[in-house]
Amino acid sequence: MKTFAPFADRVLPWLTGIAMLAALGMVFLYVPTERVQGVVQRVFYFHLPAAWMSFLGFFTVAGASASFLWQGSRTADLCAQAAAEVGMVFCTVVILTGSLWARPIWGVWWTWDPRLTMVAILWTIYAAYLLLRILGGDSEQVARYAAVLGIVGVLDIPILYISVRLWRGIHPKVEQMAPEMAWTLLVCTAAFLCLFAWLLWLRLCHLSLRAEVAALRRRAVAVS
Amino acid sequence: MLYLFAAFCAVWIVIFFYLVFLARRQRALAREVEALRHLMEQKRAAVAERKEGMTG
Amino acid sequence: MWALLWKDIRLELRTKERMASLFVLALLIVLVFVFALSPERLRSPDVSAALLWVALVFAGMLSLQRAFLVEQERGCFSGVLLCPFDAGTVFLAKFAGNVLFLTLVQVLVTPLTLVFLEVQLSWSLLVLPLVVLLGIIGFSAMGTLFAAMAVRTRAREVLLPVLLLPLLTPLLIAAVKVTSAVLAGAAWPGVWLRVLLAFDVLFVITGWLIFSQVVQE
Numbered sequence: 001m002k003t004f005a006p007f008a009d010r011v012l013p014w015l016t017g018i019a020m021l022a023a024l025g026m027v028f029l030y031v032p033t034e035r036v037q038g039v040v041q042r043v044f045y046f047h048l049p050a051a052w053m054s055f056l057g058f059f060t061v062a063g064a065s066a067s068f069l070w071q072g073s074r075t076a077d078l079c080a081q082a083a084a085e086v087g088m089v090f091c092t093v094v095i096l097t098g099s100l101w102a103r104p105i106w107g108v109w110w111t112w113d114p115r116l117t118m119v120a121i122l123w124t125i126y127a128a129y130l131l132l133r134i135l136g137g138d139s140e141q142v143a144r145y146a147a148v149l150g151i152v153g154v155l156d157i158p159i160l161y162i163s164v165r166l167w168r169g170i171h172p173k174v175e176q177m178a179p180e181m182a183w184t185l186l187v188c189t190a191a192f193l194c195l196f197a198w199l200l201w202l203r204l205c206h207l208s209l210r211a212e213v214a215a216l217r218r219r220a221v222a223v224s
Numbered sequence: 225m226l227y228l229f230a231a232f233c234a235v236w237i238v239i240f241f242y243l244v245f246l247a248r249r250q251r252a253l254a255r256e257v258e259a260l261r262h263l264m265e266q267k268r269a270a271v272a273e274r275k276e277g278m279t280g
Numbered sequence: 281m282w283a284l285l286w287k288d289i290r291l292e293l294r295t296k297e298r299m300a301s302l303f304v305l306a307l308l309i310v311l312v313f314v315f316a317l318s319p320e321r322l323r324s325p326d327v328s329a330a331l332l333w334v335a336l337v338f339a340g341m342l343s344l345q346r347a348f349l350v351e352q353e354r355g356c357f358s359g360v361l362l363c364p365f366d367a368g369t370v371f372l373a374k375f376a377g378n379v380l381f382l383t384l385v386q387v388l389v390t391p392l393t394l395v396f397l398e399v400q401l402s403w404s405l406l407v408l409p410l411v412v413l414l415g416i417i418g419f420s421a422m423g424t425l426f427a428a429m430a431v432r433t434r435a436r437e438v439l440l441p442v443l444l445l446p447l448l449t450p451l452l453i454a455a456v457k458v459t460s461a462v463l464a465g466a467a468w469p470g471v472w473l474r475v476l477l478a479f480d481v482l483f484v485i486t487g488w489l490i491f492s493q494v495v496q497e
Contacts, residue, residue, distance in 0.1 A: 043231040050235070069493050089242045093235050100231040124446040131442055135435040144493055145429040149443060152425070155486055156447050163450040163475050167457070195239070202246055206253065213256055220263055 008201040016198045019191035023184075031184040043101045045184050049192035050093040051119070056196060057087020058126065062154035065147035075204075077143045078211065080150055082203035084129050086196060091123050114164040121160060125153045138214065281365070284373035285380075291350070292381065298346045299381060306339040306389040314396055328397045329459035333415065333452060335389065336382070340419050341441055343381055344427035347374055352431050357495075367492035371424060375487065378420035379413075386412050402465045411462060414476045415455040421483040422447055428494050451479045 027045045034041035064080035067073050098116065099109045110116065129149050136142030177185070292298055313331045314322065321327055351357040390412060399405075423444055430440035454475040461469040 039225055040228050042228055046232065046235055069490075085242075089238060093238050096234040096238065097231045100227050100234060104227045121446055121449050128442045128446055132433070132439065135439060136433045142433065144496065145433070148425070148429065148490055148493055151490065152422070152447060152483075152486060155482060156450065159475065159479055159482065160450045163453045166471060166475070167453050199239075199242065206246060206249055210249075210253055213253060213260065217256070217260055220260060220267075223267075 004201075008198070012194065012198045012201060016191070016194040019187070019194045023188040023191035026184040026187050031180050032178065034181075037105055040101055040104050043097050045188045046192075047094060047097040047101065048185065049189040050090045050097065052189065053192050053196045054087045054090035054094055054119075054122070056193075057083045057090060057200075058122065058157075059154060060200075061087065061126075061129070061150040065150035069144065069147045069151075074211070075208065077147065078207040079200075079204055080147060081133060082200050082207055084126050084133075084150070085203055086199045088123070088126050088130065089199065090192075090196065091119060091126065094119055095123065114161075114167065117164045117167070118161060121164075122153075122157070125149075125156070129153065138211075281369045281373045281376075284363075284365070284370060285376050288347070288373070288377040289380070298343060299385060301346075302339045302343050302381065302385045303388060305342055306335045306385060307392065309335040309338055310389070310393050310396060322397050325399075325460045325463035326456075328393070328399060328463055329456045331397070332390065332393055332412075332459060333456050335393070336386065336412070336415065337419070337445075337448070337452070339385060339389075340378075340382055340416070340423060341444070343378055343385075344420075344423040345431065345436070345440060347378055347424070348427050348431040349436075367495050368488045370495065371428075371488050371491035374428070375420050375424045375484070378424055379416055382416045382420065383413060386416065399463055400465070404462050404465045408459070408462050411455065411458045411473075411476070414473070414480055415451065418451045418455075418476065418480045418483060419448065421480065421487045422451075425483075425487040425491060425494065428491070450475065454479065 023045070027042050031042070031045070033039055060083035061080045064076040064083060067076035068080060098119075102111070103109050129146060132142065132146050132149060136145065310331060313334070317327065348357065390408065394405075426443045426447075427440055430436045430443060433439055454472045457472045458469045458476065461472070
């Protein structure tokens with residue numbers, strides 16, 4: 001964590017800003033308008049990277065949870081909590097952008113398509129995760145429960161994916177893309193990756209600082 | 225066009241709210257640190273006073 | 281494991297409160313649905329299947345809470361943990377107890393539901409017990425894991441359903457699909473049965489492996 005700090009504190013915000021500006025520029029100025037869907041299709045360049053980032057967040061939760069449970073790393077526990085929050089932020093972005101895209105294209109805000117269902121359920125799983133953290137407080141036990149939930153949640157994903165895909169099946173699949181589109185998507189993904197890393201870092205710093213303050217306060221109380 | 229605009233607004237609004245949430249947490253933490261420092265100073269003052277009382 | 285399971289069974293035999301409350305609750309949920317929905321709606325196999333599982337999930341939730349609450353309230357669970365078993369065994373015992381109680385309740389509730397809903401009798405109904413049992417196994421495996429957690433937090437009544445229901449979605453989708461196919465006398469829903477089975481296997485093993493992390497003091 002320490003070796004990463006100077007980079008994350010000084011470079012990452014700027015990198016995120018520049019990448020985001022580049023991404024916006026490419027989405028609105030560079031990439032050609034899609035023939036069938038029209039301008040609304042430009043939402044896709046933010047929608048898909050956000051979806052990837054939310055998955056990245058949820059897998060980070062699982063990885064960090066496992067590291068916390070079996071290696072007892074405190075930082076990993078904080079990392080899991082931060083990743084769950086950031087994953088939820090991106091998951092919310094996915095649902096909102098998707099809804100606003102679906103309204104003009106499909107004519108509805110929401111439909112129970114497999115991927116939509118999946119994202120909605122993932123949202124509730126990680127909402128439950130955060131709720132457990134909030135209701136449970138900061139105890140060691142709750143941290144372990146949350147870690148178990150983080151791992152079980154990820155184990156649930158493949159089987160959830162299979163069952164919702166069998167259940168209903170209209171989401172557009174990404175087929176051949178024009179090179180300009182692919183480049184735009186790439187830049188947007190890079191920008192979102194930076195944003196993800198930056199938000200995660202901010203939250204992680206804050207959480208570890210809070211843990212330190214809590215420890216200090218316990219010591220102060222013990223002394224007096 | 226309207227939907228496109230709304231969608232991009234939605235992205236920034238969500239991220240903005242998360243940053244606001246983080247900032248508020250940060251401020252709460254700063255307050256707590258301040259309170260702790262205050263406590264420490266009080267305690268230090270009390271200890272110093274006691275020492276003075278012993279020497280004088 | 282058998283000793284632990286036997287302890288839970290004996291406790292239940294003495295009071296019978298868990299079974300009785302489960303049975304009444306499941307039946308009431310079915311009745312509420314019967315009153316709330318129009319008779320034409322009730323005849324659709326999709327609705328009957330959904331109803332059967334909603335009743336089972338709520339009754340199951342209550343059963344899970346009772347399973348740990350009795351010991352938690354009297355502080356006996358640490359006694360259970362002090363016994364020379366590993367945590368996985370405790371998990372299996374609790375899980376088996378839950379499967380047993382829920383199955384016994386469903387033996388009564390499922391036929392009654394079918395009667396209330398005027399389901400047409402057919403040979404395909406013979407598979408229904410298997411489907412219900414598979415659903416109960418998956419539900420209990422994940423439920424035991426999370427009930428053990430939820431019961432030791434402050435907001436246990438709220439937390440258990442909030443944690444459990446999203447994770448159970450694949451199981452519920454599969455279970456409702458199979459049940460409605462069976463009730464309608466439709467083609468053999470092999471794919472869904474496999475999903476159900478995969479869920480059961482995955483979560484019994486996961487629960488057995490990870491339970492030690494939950495009960496650690």
